[in-house]
Amino acid sequence: MREQILAALSQYGSPALFAVVMIAAIGVPLPITLLLIVTGSLISQGVMNFWWAIGLATAGSVIGDQIGYAIGRWGGSELVDRFTRLLGGPERLEKAQSTARRWGGPGIFFSRWLVTPLGPWVNLASGLAGYPWMRFLVWDAIGELLGTLIFVGLGKVFSDRVLALDAMLSDLTWAIVALLAAVFLGWKFFSSAWTKQADDGG
Amino acid sequence: MGRPSQKLIFALALIVAIAGTFVFGFRAGRHARRIHWQNEPIHAWMSVPFVAHTHHVRPEVLYQAIGLPPRQPDHRPLRRIAREEKRPVADLIRALESAIANAPKGP
Numbered sequence: 445m446r447e448q449i450l451a452a453l454s455q456y457g458s459p460a461l462f463a464v465v466m467i468a469a470i471g472v473p474l475p476i477t478l479l480l481i482v483t484g485s486l487i488s489q490g491v492m493n494f495w496w497a498i499g500l501a502t503a504g505s506v507i508g509d510q511i512g513y514a515i516g517r518w519g520g521s522e523l524v525d526r527f528t529r530l531l532g533g534p535e536r537l538e539k540a541q542s543t544a545r546r547w548g549g550p551g552i553f554f555s556r557w558l559v560t561p562l563g564p565w566v567n568l569a570s571g572l573a574g575y576p577w578m579r580f581l582v583w584d585a586i587g588e589l590l591g592t593l594i595f596v597g598l599g600k601v602f603s604d605r606v607l608a609l610d611a612m613l614s615d616l617t618w619a620i621v622a623l624l625a626a627v628f629l630g631w632k633f634f635s636s637a638w639t640k641q642a643d644d645g646g
Numbered sequence: 647m648g649r650p651s652q653k654l655i656f657a658l659a660l661i662v663a664i665a666g667t668f669v670f671g672f673r674a675g676r677h678a679r680r681i682h683w684q685n686e687p688i689h690a691w692m693s694v695p696f697v698a699h700t701h702h703v704r705p706e707v708l709y710q711a712i713g714l715p716p717r718q719p720d721h722r723p724l725r726r727i728a729r730e731e732k733r734p735v736a737d738l739i740r741a742l743e744s745a746i747a748n749a750p751k752g753p
Contacts, residue, residue: 450691475748489699491721606698608685612677615670622666629660633653 446475450482453505457492460503462645469508479594483511484599485606494600499582505556505588506581509567516571523572549583555586557594559621605606630638688742690725690735697724697742703749711745712738 461483468474480501486492511611516523548570555566570580595613602609686700693711698705709716714727724742729737 447689447691447725448716450689451725454691454693454696454723455721455726457721467677485699486694489695491695491719602681604702605681605686606700607689608677608681608684612674612681613673615677619667619670619674622663626660626663629656629663633656633660 446478449479452477453482453486457486458496458500461497462500464466465501465504468510469532469563470511471568471582475561475610478606480592480595481599481602481606481610481613485603487550487596488600488603494596496588498596501592501596502585502589505592506553506585509563509584509588510581511563512567513575513577513584516568517574517577519571541545546571549579552580552583553587556584558617559624560591560617561621562595572611653752682734688724688739690728690739691723693721693723694727694742701746703746707749708742708745711741 449460454462461479464474465476467477480557483501485491487494487497494631501540525585551566552570552575555562575603596611598613659687688697692700694708694714695705695718700710705718705720706716712727712731714731724738725735729740732740
């Protein structure tokens with residue numbers, strides 16, 4: 445799949461870039477970081493125009509993200525019921541919705557460019573949790589623009605080292621995801637232990 | 647997180663997350679160190695000008711190595727060239743690698 449996608453980018457340029465980033469943003473696992481890095485390399489070789497590529501890649505990602513959000517928001521009662529059951533009931537869903545309203549913006553923003561594997565899940569969860577659509581769109585567009593600029597820019601600078609750069613960024617992203625998980629789990633684990641200790645003591 | 651089994655799952659997940667942070671962080675660092683000196687492997691999705699750019703050789707040298715006249719612009723991936731020329735793509739890649747090894751380095 446990776447070979448075909450990159451061959452399509454090499455051969456057809458911008459239309460392939462737009463289509464692939466849109467499909468990936470909906471949730472299909474495609475090598476988007478590498479695609480954007482290779483786009484940067486093609487720009488440095490004079491094959492593609494920088495701002496045209498940035499505009500199309502950002503637009504494709506934002507449209508794909510909106511589709512993911514819409515599936516969560518208006519995907520039908522069965523999907524909402526399943527999500528409610530997964531969370532543990534309507535009260536939990538209400539709590540999740542209020543948390544999403546409070547913390548949703550930064551979550552959407554950082555999942556566009558820093559922890560990209562979480563992006564499609566955040567889109568779906570934002571829709572399910574009823575995060576306001578206009579705010580979702582604004583955070584999404586800013587994050588996607590920044591992400592596209594970072595990856596295409598890096599590809600332009602390291603235009604002769606695209607595969608090595610992709611390998612490094614991929615491992616770095618997973619290291620950040622694992623670190624965030626460790627911080628979250630550690631905080632949950634120790635706060636629960638301290639609460640229990642305080643209860644026992646008091 | 648009241649039950650001991652729940653605590654155990656949480657602790658295990660925490661250990662896996664910490665281990666993942668170190669493993670992926672170490673791998674990222676190793677890739678970063680290699681970025682300056684490791685040559686990019688040639689893949690079937692790359693075009694001849696792309697290979698020339700990543701290996702700092704002139705495209706004409708590579709076209710000559712695979713027995714084709716230079717063409718600008720040429721966005722065809724090696725896979726398509728191989729299909730058009732009725733040759734295995736692995737042969738093309740070998741010919742390019744050999745030409746790169748013997749070519750004077752370009753800009």
